[in-house]
Amino acid sequence: MFGGGTRYVETLDSILDFVEAHGPTTDELVGWHRGTFRNVSSRNSIMRRVSYLQKAGFLRQENEQWELGQTGREYVQQHDVATLLRIMCEQNVGLRSLLYALSVGPMTIAEVSDQQLDTHPELGWSCGETDMAKQRANWLRSMELVEKHGEEYMLTDEGRGFVAGAVEEWADAEWTATASGAEFSAGTYQTTTHARAVDPEFRATVIARHDRMCPVSGVDHPGLLDVAHVLPWSEYPEYRADLANVLPLSKTHHTAFDRELFTIDREYRLRVNPSFETNSELLQRTILDRAGEQISVPDESLNPKYVAQHNATLEWV
Known part of the structure; x- marks a missing residue:
């Protein structure tokens, strides 16, 4: 513009x-x-x-x-920012995921471009291209959701306010991607245990940050991954949109985590509930046989304080 x-x-x-x-x-x-x-x-x-x-x-x-x-x-x-932001988010895949990513910390425009393309490869621009990323950042700046300091872009208080409610508010958003396989990350999804929907762009952001793989099972198909909250969604609404409080787990392993059959410690080692018994070869191989093993989690992608707080509620840890 x-x-x-x-x-x-x-x-x-x-x-x-x-x-x-x-x-x-x-x-x-x-x-x-x-x-x-x-x-x-x-x-x-x-x-x-x-x-x-x-x-x-x-x-x-x-x-x-x-x-x-x-x-x-x-x-x-209507002539208000809220209406314009809704319209822009409906017309532009990736705006919300950019806001989620910026909630973790400031980003340069090159990092914004990489984040957008990593999370939404269907956008289709070339690696290293920054023109489209700059336009997106400038729309958010113009709506006073993002500000620029030096070479870095960061959320304003208004931007953080949007992020806090967007995970649930946009749960029914339709995915507008057309790339091959996009249907497996489209629309809403439900967890195995709680029938809870989240914004599909939040889900895409989480999956991209964790290399599109469940760190416990190795499942790497986006349609088979859930967003698991370390501090539970129902008990800690203030952390629902906190990317340091979530990780992608396969639907089976998400259920097992929510059922307190296993957890991870501050060093990201698997801890298994002593009462957990199974005849499932999959669960035996991916959970019981891996007790004490450190799972692969990107650096600083989880807040160890959240992990410790979660584990403090488990009698067997």
């Missing part, structure tokens, strides 16, 4: 106001851009941005004139 990295919302408002008031032709819309924004002259550059707004539903072309699209009318009517 034109107007600078923190003025995307202001620019959008100006475009929608002009279109609503004048119903311009393409030539008139291009001419208005040239007269409104400095250093804007390329018709192709202007139309790329107009095409983006058309694709997102903010604008539509009827015969020879431009008018507000469905999302454009909705946003103009």
Whole structure:
């Protein structure tokens, strides 16, 4: 968008106001851009941005004139950041996962690009490309959810407030990816024991951070992985969106963890409930035979204090 990295919302408002008031032709819309924004002259550059707004539903072309699209009318009517953020999240896979990732700590734009592509390979841009990542970061900056300090981007208090509620609020969100295999990470999912849904972008973020694998069973199919909370969802709502409180487990191993049949300690070694008996070869091989073994967890991906707090509730640890 034109107007600078923190003025995307202001620019959008100006475009929608002009279109609503004048119903311009393409030539008139291009001419208005040239007269409104400095250093804007390329018709192709202007139309790329107009095409983006058309694709997102903010604008539509009827015969020879431009008018507000469905999302454009909705946003103009409500005209608040919450509505715009919902629209942008619905139209752009990865915005929420970026906010989740930034909740862990600041990121450079190169790290933002890597995070987006690692979590959502269906986005399809080239490794090392930063233009699309910068646009996403700037939309979030313009909505005052993200701020930039030096070369790093970080959440504002408003951004952290969004993250805190998004895991549950967006649980019914539809996945818009079209890449092969995307159906296995689409929509909501339910845990084996609690029938609880989470935002699919939170789930994708967790799975990507842990190399798309259950560290206990080795299951590496996204459709067979759950998001397991160390400090339970129902008892610790303040930690539901904390990426340091979750890890991906296969559905069977998630159930076993929630049933307190095993846990991990602060050094990420498997601890097995002494009363756990099974005739299952899978559970014998992946849990009982691995008692005391250190599982593979990325550095600093779990908060050891949460692990210790969880284990303090287990009589057998």
